[in-house]
Amino acid sequence: MQNPIRFFDLENDFRTYFRPERNTNISGVAVLSGSLCDRPGKNGEAHLSEHMTSFRSKRHTPDRVDAIINKWMGGYGENGKLRILVDRSNIIFGHQDLPTRRHQLISFDMLARFPVDKVVDRGEFPSEKAVVRQEYYQEGLDDIKMLVGDLTREAVYGRTPSGMRIDCTFDDLVGITQEDVDNFVNTHFVANNMCAIFIGRSEKEATTLTRKYFGYLERGAEPPKPKTAKTCRFLKAVVSRYVVRDIKQYYFGFGVPTEGYLSEDAEAIDVLAAILSHRLWRRFRRGNKNFDGGAYRTPVEAERDFAGGLLSLRVATSGEDFLRKVIKGTLEECHKLKADLVPRTKLEVAIGNLETNYLDKIRSDPFELIVKAAANGDRNLVHLGGFRKRLRKVTQKRVCDVANKYLTDAYARVVVGPKEVNF
Template sequence: MTVRIDTLSNGFRVVTERMPALESAAIGVWVLSGGRHERAEENGVAHFLEHMAFKGTARRSAVQIAEAIEDVGGYMNAYTSREATAYYARVLGADVPLALDVIGDIVLNSVFDAREIELERGVILQEIGQAADTPDDIIFDWLQERAYPGQALGRPILGPSEAVRRFGRADLDGFVSRHYSPGNMILSAAGAVDHDELVRLAEDMFGAMKPAAVPPLETATFEGGDLRVEKQLEQAHFALAFEGPKITDPAIHTAQVYAAALGGGMSSRLFQEIRERRGLCYTIFAQAGAFSDTGMMTIYAGTSGDQIGELVGLTLDEMKRAADDMSEAELARARAQLKAGLLMGLESPSNRAERLARMLQIKGRIPPPEEVVAEIDAVGVRDVREMAGHMVAEARTALALYGPVSGAPGQQALQDRRAA
């Protein structure tokens, strides 16, 4: 399997990885702008735009867009994250040109019909309402806002209802004109693909786009804070974040190994101590996430209102203990989980295509899997213990609590527990 990269004269990049044993391919266009690239008053417009891309172009109606891919047995979808918007499809190898034609059409030629805007506005408002009614979804938006208050990175991807209610065609066109430029886009494909053919097709479809500067990214600063929403729910939901390394920091692998050992599976410390030994929760996990300029390690759990105080305290105790006695056996298990997750994921052309785009966005190159495996293997006990100690004693924190949380410790009590 060989990765190949080409750049058109206008800056549009094409990256592919042929997987000879496959009959199918994953292909998509990644626009390197997402929720955090929005202005404050247009929060949610990137996600709205992603929805509208499927609602009709100058060449195809919404039904024709769906039928074009499904007639050949494929599927197509899209997503908006904080740093990118992706439009992608999975098809048989022979249908890759068709998939690219449809994807290019919805990215470049959406008409943003007024009636369709109104219809989709209702759909998105329902999506916002559904998220608000799902505690273990909404709590992560609140946690993000507490970590980066008043900043683009802290705003929700879906946006607030009041903004979605007023978006019109001018808002969509404005975001496209500022961010959908060729140098800010990547065509990525993996599986049964022909690189040279894709470059030719990309030249035909995207080559006439004019280069344009993209607005500078607002730098994010993890500030932290505390948000508590008391509500009569069956469970008290707890989410805690610590400032972590950014995606290009070599320490990101230490954070990932630490998160896996602390709360990455059934054998992890948090799961064993808080669920298995104490029976305080059904779900508890830790994960390390990162952006281009910042990062955060997050711990989440749900428990009963009368046990939330004990759960929060034990979580901090486990983090403190990890700084003193995290073992090589635990880290070997965590490293194995991360490596297996990486390598198993690469068996999917969809995962490979996404990784190609993401790595090209972050690093400007595609590191081979063995390079990443070596970086994970290089994480040692001392590295993890030092990071654990820093997080529990010094790192800024953000906390979100939702439900019957009156029994949760206050901010000062948490700080005292960290310092004890």
């Protein structure tokens, strides 16, 4: 049986999570604040802070940082093991599993110093601000799948913290200054708002490394964050968005708000999403015989953080008539889930799918699961550890209940396509 994930705290409330095991070398540091903590009119502060603080440290020049990433972590991009990113509730400075302990120690030495040293080079601010702008285009506006997701979220939550992009909003990015980044870093990069993760290190090793890099830090004031959502803020009417782009397909997005990370409905929502995704796949892919219609994938995602949740889906097709079928068919499938119990066999398949994916992540690389839990009110990992037990308690009636609760007649509807279509 695999060792459980354990944790300990330093006197300054810095927390370390660790799991002793052989032949695994995963580590990193997380700041438990992300884009949800961007101030009003400053969407992009967290992202730009991640860029600026990972450019150099007191010990590592930009050239040295580049050399370590390429030599010891396999480089940048999909083939490398570097894991520096910003999310809604956190910023991560870490790496995936590396070949040897030496690779891990050298990499961690650099990564740990980024959020601790907090070196923000004023001379590099214009360069990194421009990089964030290009990332906003490349992985936002010009990535249609991301665009549909962002528009759906915005349609559901508006210009609230939950409705904003993770990367930035262009108009906000233009106005973000060096002082704004300094303020975000000094406010959120404090010992009691950070944690370290070591997968593959013993408690003695994890303690030694934690005290070396974080033991001298002073405890800071609690960083300001949006309030934890206790209930779901339901939409009151259908909200529609239509964007014309020079592309070949029509992308349909659908979304409804849900409760947040610690919701009692969490696992039932996950099961509902899995079942709905499969039903849409069968209907729009296997059920289509028209060359001008059909759909390749029908992903349904259930996202949650401490500020709220979003159940959303995305379907792309090249035919105008089929787009109308997709919109109508999606609403019909939602109605069926509200009206009828799902077959027991389909429920078991969905639960099995979710359990398999959970086990794969928790056993091979639980880094991001740990950080997400810690940043969203589950600091002791009780909620994360109880996922399988709660998942197995999801019944046919429970799925029907959450469908009726969240799949209301008020929802967000987004279409991005080559021209406007009446629907």
